[in-house]
Amino acid sequence: MKILLTGCSGYVGGIIAPFFSEAAELYQTNTRGSFTNYHRAADLRNIDEVQALAEWIQPDVIIHAAGNKNSKFCEEHEDEAAKINVTACENLIRAFGANVKYIYISSDYVFDGMRGNYTEEDTPAPFTAYGRQKLAAEKIFLTNAPQSFIVRLAALFDNNATFCKFLRDQFEKNVAVECFDDVFYSPTYYRNFLQILNALVFCEDFSRRIFHCGGERVSRFRFASMYAEHSGFPTNLVKECKLFDAAGGNFFFLKPDISLSNAATLKYLNLQPLSLCEALIEL
Numbered sequence: 001m002k003i004l005l006t007g008c009s010g011y012v013g014g015i016i017a018p019f020f021s022e023a024a025e026l027y028q029t030n031t032r033g034s035f036t037n038y039h040r041a042a043d044l045r046n047i048d049e050v051q052a053l054a055e056w057i058q059p060d061v062i063i064h065a066a067g068n069k070n071s072k073f074c075e076e077h078e079d080e081a082a083k084i085n086v087t088a089c090e091n092l093i094r095a096f097g098a099n100v101k102y103i104y105i106s107s108d109y110v111f112d113g114m115r116g117n118y119t120e121e122d123t124p125a126p127f128t129a130y131g132r133q134k135l136a137a138e139k140i141f142l143t144n145a146p147q148s149f150i151v152r153l154a155a156l157f158d159n160n161a162t163f164c165k166f167l168r169d170q171f172e173k174n175v176a177v178e179c180f181d182d183v184f185y186s187p188t189y190y191r192n193f194l195q196i197l198n199a200l201v202f203c204e205d206f207s208r209r210i211f212h213c214g215g216e217r218v219s220r221f222r223f224a225s226m227y228a229e230h231s232g233f234p235t236n237l238v239k240e241c242k243l244f245d246a247a248g249g250n251f252f253f254l255k256p257d258i259s260l261s262n263a264a265t266l267k268y269l270n271l272q273p274l275s276l277c278e279a280l281i282e283l
C-alpha cells in the first residue's frame, strides 16, 4: 500500500506520519525540506508542482492534510487562503486523476456552531471563510473523485496541541486560566483519530462518503479542568468565563456548540474509541 501524505510537517500530518510509516509505504510532501526517496517539496497551489509530484509517485491513497486552518488569516485574506484550502484540492485531482483514493481532512467548522451534535447527514452551514473553504473542498472531492472519503475532524489533541501546551505552560507557572463554559466542542484524542484513519486507509469499499471524527461534547472549561486534573495540577487554576460576556470580535470563530456526533461513523467502521477520561489518563 503506497500512501502520499500532504501537510506532513503540520500538526495533523505530524501525528499521521509516524503511524503509517510502519504499516505502509509512506511518501510525504510539504512546501520545503529534504529531497529524499520518500519526501518531495511541492507548493500544492501550483499545478506544475503537483504534476511533478504525480510523476514522482503514484500512490494508492492520498491523505490530504495540508491546508491553512488559521481562521483569522482565512477571513482577512480569503482569496489567498482559498489557494491552499480549495485550489490545491482541484490540483491534486487534476494531477493524480479521479481514480486514486483520497482521504480529505475536513473540519467541524463546516457547521454553523449553533446547536452541536452534528451528524454526518446534517446540512453544513459554515460561518467563517475557513469553514466555507473546507466545505468547498469537500464538494470538489465528492464531485470529482468517486473514491473519496471526507473526514470531518474536530480539534485534534495530544500533549503538543496548542491548547494543551498553553494550559500546561500556565499551570506550571501557577497562573490561572479563564475558559469558556458556554462554548462546546468535541476534541478528538489523537489515537482515536488514527484508529478511524487506519480503518479508512485499509477500507475495501472506498466510495464517496463523509465521516465524523470527534470526541465527547465538552465545554472548553470542562476540557481544561479535566486536563488539569489528569496532568496533576490543581483544578482551581481553571476559572469559568462566558464567551458572550467577552469581547466577541476577538472570538468571531467561536460559536456556542460546534460538537460533532460520530455515532454513524463508529458504527459503520465498527470501532470503539477511548473516552475523554481514558484518553487524558493515557496522555
Ligand SMILES: NC(=O)c1ccc[n+]([C@@H]2O[C@H](COP(=O)([O-])OP(=O)(O)OC[C@H]3O[C@@H](n4cnc5c(N)ncnc54)[C@H](OP(=O)(O)O)[C@@H]3O)[C@@H](O)[C@H]2O)c1
Pocket (backbone or CB within 6 Å): 006, 007, 008, 009, 010, 011, 012, 013, 029, 030, 031, 032, 042, 043, 044, 045, 065, 066, 067, 068, 069, 084, 105, 106, 107, 108, 134, 152, 153, 154, 155, 156, 157
Ligand atoms: N489541527 C486540527 O485540529 C484540525 C482539525 C480539523 C481539520 N484540520 C485540517 O487539517 C489540515 C492541517 O491542519 P494542521 O493543524 O496540521 O495545520 P498546520 O500545522 O498549520 O500544518 C499545515 C500543513 O500544510 C502544509 N502547507 C501549507 N501550505 C501549503 C502549500 N501551499 N503547499 C503544500 N503544503 C502546504 C504545511 O507545510 P509547510 O510546513 O511546508 O508550510 C503544513 O505541513 C488543515 O487543512 C486543517 O483544516 C485540522
